[in-house]
Amino acid sequence: MFQIECPYCGKRELTEYSYGGEANLIRPTPVEAEESQAWAGYLFSRTNKRGLHLERWFHVFGCRKWFNVARNTITNEFVDIYLPGEKPQVDEQAKK
Amino acid sequence: MTHHFSAASLLRNAFSGHKNWSQQFRSVEPESKYQAVIVGGGGHGLSAAYHLAREFGITNVAVIEKGWIGGGNTGRNTAMVRSNYLQQDSVKLYDASIKMWESMSQKLNYNVMFSQRGLLHLAHSVSDMQEIGRRAHAINMFGADAELLSPGQVREWLPDINLNCRFPVMGALLQRRGAIARHDAMAWGYARCATELGVDIIQNCEVTGFEINNGQVRSVHTTRGRIETDTVGLAVSGHSTHLADMAGFRLPIETVPLQALVTEPLKPVLKSAVISASIHAYVSQSDKGELVIGGGTDPYVAYSNQGGFDEIETMMTAIKELFPNYSRLRIMRQWAGMVDLTPDRSPIISKTPVRNMYIDGGWGTGGFKTSPIGGLLMAEMMAKDTVPDLAAPFALSRFNTGVLVDEGAASSVAH
Numbered sequence: 001m002f003q004i005e006c007p008y009c010g011k012r013e014l015t016e017y018s019y020g021g022e023a024n025l026i027r028p029t030p031v032e033a034e035e036s037q038a039w040a041g042y043l044f045s046r047t048n049k050r051g052l053h054l055e056r057w058f059h060v061f062g063c064r065k066w067f068n069v070a071r072n073t074i075t076n077e078f079v080d081i082y083l084p085g086e087k088p089q090v091d092e093q094a095k096k
Numbered sequence: 097m098t099h100h101f102s103a104a105s106l107l108r109n110a111f112s113g114h115k116n117w118s119q120q121f122r123s124v125e126p127e128s129k130y131q132a133v134i135v136g137g138g139g140h141g142l143s144a145a146y147h148l149a150r151e152f153g154i155t156n157v158a159v160i161e162k163g164w165i166g167g168g169n170t171g172r173n174t175a176m177v178r179s180n181y182l183q184q185d186s187v188k189l190y191d192a193s194i195k196m197w198e199s200m201s202q203k204l205n206y207n208v209m210f211s212q213r214g215l216l217h218l219a220h221s222v223s224d225m226q227e228i229g230r231r232a233h234a235i236n237m238f239g240a241d242a243e244l245l246s247p248g249q250v251r252e253w254l255p256d257i258n259l260n261c262r263f264p265v266m267g268a269l270l271q272r273r274g275a276i277a278r279h280d281a282m283a284w285g286y287a288r289c290a291t292e293l294g295v296d297i298i299q300n301c302e303v304t305g306f307e308i309n310n311g312q313v314r315s316v317h318t319t320r321g322r323i324e325t326d327t328v329g330l331a332v333s334g335h336s337t338h339l340a341d342m343a344g345f346r347l348p349i350e351t352v353p354l355q356a357l358v359t360e361p362l363k364p365v366l367k368s369a370v371i372s373a374s375i376h377a378y379v380s381q382s383d384k385g386e387l388v389i390g391g392g393t394d395p396y397v398a399y400s401n402q403g404g405f406d407e408i409e410t411m412m413t414a415i416k417e418l419f420p421n422y423s424r425l426r427i428m429r430q431w432a433g434m435v436d437l438t439p440d441r442s443p444i445i446s447k448t449p450v451r452n453m454y455i456d457g458g459w460g461t462g463g464f465k466t467s468p469i470g471g472l473l474m475a476e477m478m479a480k481d482t483v484p485d486l487a488a489p490f491a492l493s494r495f496n497t498g499v500l501v502d503e504g505a506a507s508s509v510a511h
Binding site: 014018019022036044046048053055071073 | 337338346347348349350396397398399400406495496497498
């Protein structure tokens with residue numbers, strides 16, 4: 001089990017959080033969503049990244065706030081933790 | 097030439113001190129061209145190779161494996177075989193696999209230790225009871241077997257169970273044909289028969305890319321050279337996304353760790369496999385006597401090959417509630433496998449956007465039991481370029497059309 005540093009509350013155990021899936025998914029507008037590809041992509045298509053993964057976490061048993069995380073999915077290392085609306089401080093190269 | 101295994105050959109070799117058994121399968125250097133290449137030397141890949149050679153007469157086949165055969169998720173599961181699913185398409189698919197398991201030892205001349213000792217799915221609430229009732233009717237209607245047990249019958253079936261645990265056991269769904277098997281034996285049995293038919297098994301050989309021209313694969317690049325081929329089958333768990341990225345298409349898959357562990361060996365204590373989806377317990381006893389305990393999946397994408405300790409705590413709490421007399425058993429080994437979960441928890445057995453590339457993947461937590469049928473269906477797609485009826489509902493295109501095969505509940509622990 002690992003610990004996650006909530007930007008509001010500090011370091012807490014994983015069991016206090018719930019995983020919110022991949023970050024930066026953009027919901028298609030109703031017009032775009034008419035196109036089944038666009039809607040299916042939003043619902044189902046994920047990068048499932050092996051390496052640096054941008055994702056959302058929810059501090060469900062804490063402050064109940066959402067935040068973003070850049071985590072290495074091989075080592076489970078939290079490379080960056082940032083607030084919604086902010087950009088991660090990670091090297092663009094590392095995202096590849 | 098490999099030996100035919102029989103009582104006579106066992107006796108004959110006993111007299112020579114078991115020193116003259118031949119190697120069971122060859123591991124070879126890759127040639128520069130094969131008619132068919134299968135990526136992944138686990139149960140599904142080896143089964144596909146065997147069926148390509150056996151059923152469809154294509155013997156110029158290479159199975160490419162990054163590590164050693166059966167060393168991925170084929171060696172990291174809980175070796176359970178069942179077909180107690182909800183939807184017609186899945187019940188038919190999984191039950192076809194059970195039927196193949198039933199004759200596998202004879203067909204492969206290899207003892208896969210397939211033991212139909214039954215499988216009990218426990219219900220702990222009124223809604224659980226309604227769910228298993230509905231599922232039992234569905235399963236029976238679609239031609240597999242299932243029956244409902246009362247708490248008294250559960251007690252008779254499993255004398256050790258604690259029916260009055262925190263969430264009391266209110267009943268159970270029993271599938272008598274549910275089974276456990278020996279996972280390595282399946283991989284080795286398929287490998288042995290496939291090599292005998294002329295298939296090349298290439299271990300320690302990782303795929304690094306595909307050469308694709310005009311939407312068609314021409315060759316596979318590997319760490320041991322370039323291999324030209326007419327058709328490619330992908331059968332890798334935990335790496336499907338990685339391979340699809342190389343081939344230039346996206347799969348609706350998320351890869352998460354699924355943990356299991358085994359206790360020290362005991363005399364027979366547990367008659368059948370037991371699953372409780374509500375309190376997350378999953379246990380069976382192997383022929384060696386070890387209790388094989390499975391847990392839930394971690395909720396986040398990870399390729400770390402290890403899961404969170406909180407999952408172990410959850411599953412052990414549930415097992416101790418159900419079987420208090422297991423509380424002092426020592427744990428010998430613990431591991432995690434990387435499972436490729438699809439949004440509807442059903443597999444992808446399909447053509448892909450690359451014309452001569454096929455996929456048998458996304459099995460989530462149900463890959464072991466379906467190795468025979470998954471391999472057979474992919475072999476048919478690779479040989480004939482047509483999609484068999486059993487595989488048709490599991491096409492990749494279902495995520496665009498919305499015709500999903502929802503097995504979120506019946507996949508038991510991965511939801």
